[in-house]
Amino acid sequence: MEDYKESWGPCVKALYWDKLGEWDKAHGYVDHMTTTDAAWVHAYLHRKEGDESNAGYWYRRAGKDFFKGSLDDEWDELWQHFRN
DSSP: OOOOOTTSOHHHHHHHHHHTTOHHHHHHHHTTOOSHHHHHHHHHHHHHHTOHHHHHHHHHHHTOOOOOSOHHHHHHHHHHHHHO
16 A cells, blocks of 8 residues: 555545544545545445445445445455556
8 A cells, every 4th residue: 555645535545544444534535525436435434334224325326236345355446446
């Protein structure tokens, strides 16, 4: 994982802080955003939290299927998507 950069967008910043165990800080970056990208990260964060109902809502908002793989696999997929 790269070092934190101020120029990153909110989705990348959220993923960065999540990886460091800062769930609340990560959630704060996407909590009030309405984009489908933010909804996808938001879904992942609520799945990680264990709130599958809320995660399902955010996956639907993102236009994504509920992720069935591991949390690590989803984080990697999100990181690759938003960092490329």
